[in-house]
Amino acid sequence: MLRFGSIRLRSVLVIVLMLVIVSMGQAQDGAVNRIVYGLSFEPSGFDPHRNASAELGIPLRMVYDTLVYRDPATGQFVPGLAESWEVSADGLVYTFRLKQGVVFHDGTTFNAAKVAANFDRILSPDTASQKSIFMLGTYAGYEVVDDFTFRILLAQPYSPLLDSLAQVYLGMASPAAFGAYSVERYQFHQVGTGPYEMVEYVTGDRLVLRRSANYAWGPSFYQPLAQGKIHEIEFRFYTDVSTRALALEAGDVQVIGEIAPTDARALATVADIQLEQVAIAGQPLQFLMNTTRYPTNNRDVRQALLFGTNREAIVDAVFQRFSPVAWGPISASTAYYSAQVVGSYGFDSVQAQALLEGAGFVDADSNGYYDAEEGDLEVRIIVPPWGLIPQVAQLMEDQWRTIGVRAVLNSVPTRAALFEAVATGEYNLVAWYEFGVDPAFLSNYFSSSGAFNWTGYANPNLDSLLVQAASTLDENARATLYAQIQVQVMQEALMLPIRDYVNINGISNQVMNLSFDDYGWFPLLVNASLVSE
Amino acid sequence: MTARVLAFLLRAVASAWLAVTVTFVLLRLLPGDGLTAQLRESGAPDSVIAERQAALGLDAPLPVQYGRYIAALLRGDLGVSLLNGQPVSELMGAQVWATVELAIASLMVGTVLGVGIGYVGGQSALQRYKVSSRAVPDGLRNIAGIVATVALSAPVMWTGTLAVWLFAARLDWLPAGGAGRLSQLILPALVLGFATAGGVAQVTQRALGAIGREAFVQTAIAKGLSEWVVGFRHVLRVALPLIITQMSIQAGFLLSGAVVTESMFSRPGIGRLLLDAVLRQDYLLVQGIVVWMSLVVIAATALADGLALLTDARLRQSML
Numbered sequence: 001m002l003r004f005g006s007i008r009l010r011s012v013l014v015i016v017l018m019l020v021i022v023s024m025g026q027a028q029d030g031a032v033n034r035i036v037y038g039l040s041f042e043p044s045g046f047d048p049h050r051n052a053s054a055e056l057g058i059p060l061r062m063v064y065d066t067l068v069y070r071d072p073a074t075g076q077f078v079p080g081l082a083e084s085w086e087v088s089a090d091g092l093v094y095t096f097r098l099k100q101g102v103v104f105h106d107g108t109t110f111n112a113a114k115v116a117a118n119f120d121r122i123l124s125p126d127t128a129s130q131k132s133i134f135m136l137g138t139y140a141g142y143e144v145v146d147d148f149t150f151r152i153l154l155a156q157p158y159s160p161l162l163d164s165l166a167q168v169y170l171g172m173a174s175p176a177a178f179g180a181y182s183v184e185r186y187q188f189h190q191v192g193t194g195p196y197e198m199v200e201y202v203t204g205d206r207l208v209l210r211r212s213a214n215y216a217w218g219p220s221f222y223q224p225l226a227q228g229k230i231h232e233i234e235f236r237f238y239t240d241v242s243t244r245a246l247a248l249e250a251g252d253v254q255v256i257g258e259i260a261p262t263d264a265r266a267l268a269t270v271a272d273i274q275l276e277q278v279a280i281a282g283q284p285l286q287f288l289m290n291t292t293r294y295p296t297n298n299r300d301v302r303q304a305l306l307f308g309t310n311r312e313a314i315v316d317a318v319f320q321r322f323s324p325v326a327w328g329p330i331s332a333s334t335a336y337y338s339a340q341v342v343g344s345y346g347f348d349s350v351q352a353q354a355l356l357e358g359a360g361f362v363d364a365d366s367n368g369y370y371d372a373e374e375g376d377l378e379v380r381i382i383v384p385p386w387g388l389i390p391q392v393a394q395l396m397e398d399q400w401r402t403i404g405v406r407a408v409l410n411s412v413p414t415r416a417a418l419f420e421a422v423a424t425g426e427y428n429l430v431a432w433y434e435f436g437v438d439p440a441f442l443s444n445y446f447s448s449s450g451a452f453n454w455t456g457y458a459n460p461n462l463d464s465l466l467v468q469a470a471s472t473l474d475e476n477a478r479a480t481l482y483a484q485i486q487v488q489v490m491q492e493a494l495m496l497p498i499r500d501y502v503n504i505n506g507i508s509n510q511v512m513n514l515s516f517d518d519y520g521w522f523p524l525l526v527n528a529s530l531v532s533e
Numbered sequence: 534m535t536a537r538v539l540a541f542l543l544r545a546v547a548s549a550w551l552a553v554t555v556t557f558v559l560l561r562l563l564p565g566d567g568l569t570a571q572l573r574e575s576g577a578p579d580s581v582i583a584e585r586q587a588a589l590g591l592d593a594p595l596p597v598q599y600g601r602y603i604a605a606l607l608r609g610d611l612g613v614s615l616l617n618g619q620p621v622s623e624l625m626g627a628q629v630w631a632t633v634e635l636a637i638a639s640l641m642v643g644t645v646l647g648v649g650i651g652y653v654g655g656q657s658a659l660q661r662y663k664v665s666s667r668a669v670p671d672g673l674r675n676i677a678g679i680v681a682t683v684a685l686s687a688p689v690m691w692t693g694t695l696a697v698w699l700f701a702a703r704l705d706w707l708p709a710g711g712a713g714r715l716s717q718l719i720l721p722a723l724v725l726g727f728a729t730a731g732g733v734a735q736v737t738q739r740a741l742g743a744i745g746r747e748a749f750v751q752t753a754i755a756k757g758l759s760e761w762v763v764g765f766r767h768v769l770r771v772a773l774p775l776i777i778t779q780m781s782i783q784a785g786f787l788l789s790g791a792v793v794t795e796s797m798f799s800r801p802g803i804g805r806l807l808l809d810a811v812l813r814q815d816y817l818l819v820q821g822i823v824v825w826m827s828l829v830v831i832a833a834t835a836l837a838d839g840l841a842l843l844t845d846a847r848l849r850q851s852m853l
Contacts, residue, residue, distance in 0.1 A: 045617035131575040184618040203627045204801025240796040242694050250701035250709040416565025
């Protein structure tokens, strides 16, 4: 009996010891102004000049400054590392006057030669950039005019250039730092001029930033370092969506993004957590319609599919109402968005069926589906696995059954498989979206020569509008052009918009004033503060 | 003996080769690769995509790519990640210890829990064969049976979410995830250990039943040896090789990375690396991890055989 007693005693001791260790760990966490920020996944690489993921920008937006910034309040470009800039009348020469007195975290000084070194790195074949190099559009070269004047030369006018320069992928890194490491290793030792310094990146585990004491050259909307500001941020990776909300509830993380809509519904009732729904600029969740394949080569059929889709019901069921219904090819938070498209093709199954019957479709065999050239009226949809698209497609399948159209879902496991499926041409609709504030990306999708012209639509008038919109520098002219483009895309029923993308962030009540930049993904952690308990 | 070792090595090489080859072929049945998809999405022109593919040798015919891969593998070179250019061995090396740590902790939990449950479950058999005189209450035995069944059948996805919900979110006793501190190891080790315990319990229980009725056990009882001596020296001792074999197999699985558990608890590890690599279609990285997994499983099998030899005198006898 004594034996059992001693075992029990020992196990009690072990439990006590464990609890002591646990409580010690928790005490350490609260010591400084420090938060843990949950990322949705670990990007394949963290170097903004090389890698492409939006996730990398969540921490690194705070490490790097860019030449210009977009003010989130106005959407306008404001000075960053460039204190001013001018564009030549022909739109081919951009001259930037750089700020003086800017110092990288490694103590080296920022100047025009350093900007040149960054461009060299981005353009170098050794860097093998997966994104930044392709953001430079018609880039033709640069000139270092003097120590603090830098010029970018273009081959053709390219109006999204400033938008590119405002993004972290074209952030300014210390040449001394990236020169000291191989192209693959630099991601572990990144040095910028931003409000936070990178402390460490441990693959699979964490990336840590610490507030830089000397930072005094931020854009107008960055607040200065003050009492209560966050000193240290540890980013962790929460790949599994089912435990994201739980990690927040447990207090493991103070901020976490991309919470599942169903979890968000439950979190909304938790007292010490706020939900911050951030609209992401760019394309809504959409289904591009193939205008070269029967039956979506018929505009009446495309319009019938739009009328036959109950988007409110989809947003209710799949996104738990955490998203606005989308009406056009760009979401409401995107630059040059036009509200003219709002309300077009509201759910109307009678109208949908009238369009189909007007186009000559009948249901001779009375099986509930209209008859096609062969068999029933059928549309094939390419369905990738991300973004709750399979659930959306399933609801569409149900809704279209009631208007007499059969949807056949072709599930693809990866992006590469989606590209492959599109290349075969054997689809009527394909789900896809990309993000970005400047709608210049529309050229890729709706101009006849666009790399993503998956609609197969070719219209010289629309082509010309898209070219003008991407090359003119006049803001008002662009707004008018993009409004015309949005209306025309919807008139031709080239795509079926479902919902504007919304990132649901869960934020602990301890974290105050956390807002997000114009692109939607990137938190302005520099402005956030921590309430002491 | 030498022949046996040689045969084992041959089998090991053949299984590793088979695993690598099957993975190589299966991955390439999927269309495209992660890098090409990423470049296309970023708006890279076709000429640039072709250049990048050529630089990584992705433009070569499949048999040539395969030949190059096997040749490099024989030199111990696992290649580089398609997406970030780092050597695969380095990427894996950074994750191995987290996986080993979790595997050891889970195995400890699984063994204690599994042998315990199995021992309770096996009591009725021991009683029937007069090895044990103390009656285990039916309730306790039933509970052990239910726990063993749940451990065997419940997916880690479910037990893990439940554990995080209860111990982290509701009771706030333990962190929901992370790695580095002992407190962060407890929940994932309990969840994974629980899953491991099911198999161990089953083997233990069956072994006790089977051994209890053996003549040597009955002789020992007839000789009037105490229950403790019979229970431990005769029954459990003989059951040990079976339990160890089961544990070694589990160790092989655990060391090759707990994909779901690592992701769920936001832990680094080989399993998470594999998940990310598969999702990104980073072929060389996936292949590298498969090589590691097959080696670990082979090593675990070898270990099981070795331990069985050490602990089982009958087996040693038959080998000589």
